[in-house]
Amino acid sequence: MKGLLLSALLFGIATFAIAQPQGNGGFQMPQNNATFKDVNYANDNLEAHRLDIYLPQTQQEKYKVIVAIYGSAWFSNNMKLMTFMSIGKPLVDAGFAVVCINHRSSGDAKFPAQIHDVKAALRFIRANADKYKLDTSFVGITGYSSGGHLSSLAGVTNGMKERTVGATTVDLEGSVGGNLAWSSRVDAVVDWFGPVDMAHMENCETVKDERSPEAALIGGAPADNPDLVALISPITYVNEKCPRFLVVHGDADNVVPNCQSINFSEALRKAGCLETFISVPDGQHGPVTFNEQTFKQMTDFFKKESEK
Numbered sequence: 001m002k003g004l005l006l007s008a009l010l011f012g013i014a015t016f017a018i019a020q021p022q023g024n025g026g027f028q029m030p031q032n033n034a035t036f037k038d039v040n041y042a043n044d045n046l047e048a049h050r051l052d053i054y055l056p057q058t059q060q061e062k063y064k065v066i067v068a069i070y071g072s073a074w075f076s077n078n079m080k081l082m083t084f085m086s087i088g089k090p091l092v093d094a095g096f097a098v099v100c101i102n103h104r105s106s107g108d109a110k111f112p113a114q115i116h117d118v119k120a121a122l123r124f125i126r127a128n129a130d131k132y133k134l135d136t137s138f139v140g141i142t143g144y145s146s147g148g149h150l151s152s153l154a155g156v157t158n159g160m161k162e163r164t165v166g167a168t169t170v171d172l173e174g175s176v177g178g179n180l181a182w183s184s185r186v187d188a189v190v191d192w193f194g195p196v197d198m199a200h201m202e203n204c205e206t207v208k209d210e211r212s213p214e215a216a217l218i219g220g221a222p223a224d225n226p227d228l229v230a231l232i233s234p235i236t237y238v239n240e241k242c243p244r245f246l247v248v249h250g251d252a253d254n255v256v257p258n259c260q261s262i263n264f265s266e267a268l269r270k271a272g273c274l275e276t277f278i279s280v281p282d283g284q285h286g287p288v289t290f291n292e293q294t295f296k297q298m299t300d301f302f303k304k305e306s307e308k
Contacts, residue, residue, distance in 0.1 A: 032052065032081050033054075034052035034053060034054050034084070034100075035053055035054055035055040036052065036053040036132055037052050038050045038051075038052065039051050039052070039053065039132075041101070041120055041121045041124035041125075041177055042117070042120055042124075042176050042177035043177055043178065044177075046077075046104070047077060047078050047102060048077035048078065048102050048103055048104040048105065048108055048117070049102065049103075049104075049117065049120075049176070049177070050078075050080070050101075050102050051080065051099055051100060051101040051102065051121055051124075052080050052081070052084065052099070052100045053097060053098070053099050053132050053134075054084060054088060054092045054097065054098045054099075054100070055092075055097050055133060056092050056093070056095050056096070056097070058095060060133075061133065062097075062129070062130075062133045062134055062135040063095065063096060063097035063133060063134060063135055064095075064096055064097065064135045064137065064138040064139075064140075064306045065096065065097050065098075065099060065125060065134050065135065065136060065138065065139045065140070066091045066096045066097070066098050066099070066139075066140045066141065066142060066302060067098075067099045067100075067101060067118075067121065067122065067125070067139065067140070067141045067142070067151075067186070068083045068084070068087055068088045068091070068098055068099065068100050068101075068141075068142050068143060068147070069083060069100075069101060069103070069118065069141070069142070069143030069144075069147030069148075069150050069151055070082050070083040070086075070100075070143065070144070070146075070147045071143065071144040071145025071146045071147045071148065071192075072105070072145070072146055072147075073145070073146050073213035074105060074106040074114060074146045074213055074216065074217050075105050075106060075107065075213065075216070076105055077102055077103065077104055077105040077107075077108055078102050079102070080100040080101060080102050081100070083100040083101075083143075083147070084098065084100045086144065086286075086290060087142060087143075087144060087192065087290070087295070087298070088100055090295040090296075090298065090299055091142075091298070091299060091302065093299075094299035094302070094303065095303075096140075096299075096302065096306075097132075097133065097134050097135075099121070099125060099134075101117070101118070101121045102117075103117035103118060103121075103150070104117055106213070106216040106217045107216070110217065110218060110219040111170075111217050111218055111228075111231075111232050112170050112171060112172060112174065113174075114150055114217070115150060115153050115154065115157070115172060115174070116171075116173070116174030116175075116176045117174075117176055118141075118150050118151075118153075118154050118184075119154065119172075119173055119174060119176075119184035120174065120176035120177040120179070120184075121177075122139065122141075122154070122183075122184040122185075122186065123177065123178075123179035123180070123182040123183070123184050124177055124179055124182075125139065126139070126179070126182040126183060127179040127181075127182045138187050138188075138305070138306040139185075139186055139187055140186060140187055140188040140189070140190070140302045140305065140306070141154055141155065141186045141188075141189055141190075142189065142190035142191070142192065142298065142302075143191070143192065143194065144192035144193060144194070144286065144290075145192070145193060145194060145195070145255070145256060145285065145286075146194070146195065146213070147192075147194070148191040148192045148193055148194020148195075148196075149194040149195050149196060149234065150194075151186075151189055151190070151191055151194065152189060152191045152194050152196055152234040152245070152264070153232075153234045153237070154184070154186050154189070155186050155188075155189035155234075155242060155243050155245065156234045156237035156238055156239070156242050157172050157237050158185040158186065158241065158242065158243060159185060159241070160172050160173075160237070161173050163231060163236075163237065165227045165228075165230045165231050165236070166226070166227035166230075167227060168227035168228055168231060170228075170231045185243075186243055187243055187305060187306075188243050188244050188245075188246075188301070188302060188305035188306075189243055189244070189245045189246070190245075190246045190247075190248065190298045190301060190302070191245060191246070191247045191248070191261070191264070192248050192249075192289070192290075193248065193249045193250060193253055193255075193256050193260075193261065193285060193286075193289060194234070194256065194260070194261075195214070195256045195260055196233060196234040196235050196260050196261070196264040197233050197234075197235040197260055197263060197264065198214045198222060198229045198230075198232055198233045199222075199226070199229050199230065199233065200257075200259070200260070200263070201214065201222075201256075201257065201260070203257070204257050204259035204260075207222035207223050207229060208222060209221065209222075209223075210222075214229070214232065217232060218232060234264065235263065235264050235267055238264075238267045238268055238271050238273070239271055240271045240272055240273070242268065242271060242273040243273065243305075244273060244274075244275050244301075244305055245265075245268050245273055245274055245275060246275045246276055246278070246297065246298065246301045247261045247264060247265045247268070247274070247276070247277045247278070248261075248277075248278045248280065248289065248294055248297070248298070249261035249262075249277075249278070249279060249280065249283070249289070250279075250280040250282070250283020250284050250285065250288055250289035251279050251280065251281060251282070251283060252282050252283055252284050252288070253283065253284055253285045253289070254284070254285065255285040256285065258279065261277060261279070262277070262279075265277035275301055276297070276301075278294060278297060280294060
């Protein structure tokens with residue numbers, strides 16, 4: 001578990017380092033230049049319930065919205081700045097308002113707390129759209145790694161209040177932050193190498209063990225909790241009413257197997273919800289997979305969907 005956490009943190013530092021110029025002082029944390037910083041979306045004092053809103057430099061009355069979520073193997077509750085420095089900036093440059101959110105970690109609370117937080121943020125955005133110059137006629141969502149998981153889960157559960165598998169029922173919406181009269185649906189999803197089928201995370205064949213991040217997420221060994229493993233997996237929920245998806249994954253990813261996105265994309269394709277699956281040659285878990293071309297494919301996809 002500690003090794004996986006270290007890997008997640010090192011990936012985050014590497015992401016910052018790519019985006020941040022190096023001077024004589026070496027690596028420096030970038031400044032948070034969000035238009036609106038540390039807005040609490042749950043009406044509490046938790047750092048995990050803060051978001052940043054970045055508006056483009058263009059002078060418009062309001063902007064269509066993309067929510068962006070960091071990857072941390074669900075171990076972190078405060079990496080929203082990293083989200084902007086990786087996948088958020090290309091979206092702002094493309095003219096979208098980008099909302100980078102924190103969420104509770106698996107150490108803070110077990111699933112479904114994380115998807116409750118995501119949906120709370122989505123409801124907050126709609127409830128406060130005028131205040132923050134947001135055009136919620138289109139709300140897309142994207143994330144990488146565990147953020148790709150949460151983004152995908154938000155998309156495939158549009159309109160679902162709860163779901164039962166076997167003897168286990170999960171509340172998918174929650175009531176975090178209130179604003180329950182507002183919708184938590186999303187209109188399009190870009191999934192960057194998210195773990196989406198927890199039953200096949202080990203060599204694309206079976207579950208990982210009790211030391212895995214998904215074990216921490218559910219609070220038990222995946223092998224002992226097959227119903228809950230299905231319920232945390234976005235692939236379980238794919239149906240013909242899902243929003244449109246773009247899926248991006250490196251074929252050399254040694255953290256989340258490339259087969260996760262292959263199988264997920266095939267399920268989405270069968271449901272009529274897949275735009276494109278991009279398998280990046282030699283792409284790793286971030287490096288190489290994040291590149292100018294894939295960022296452009298993301299922004300082009302969201303532009304196309306937002307103009308429908």
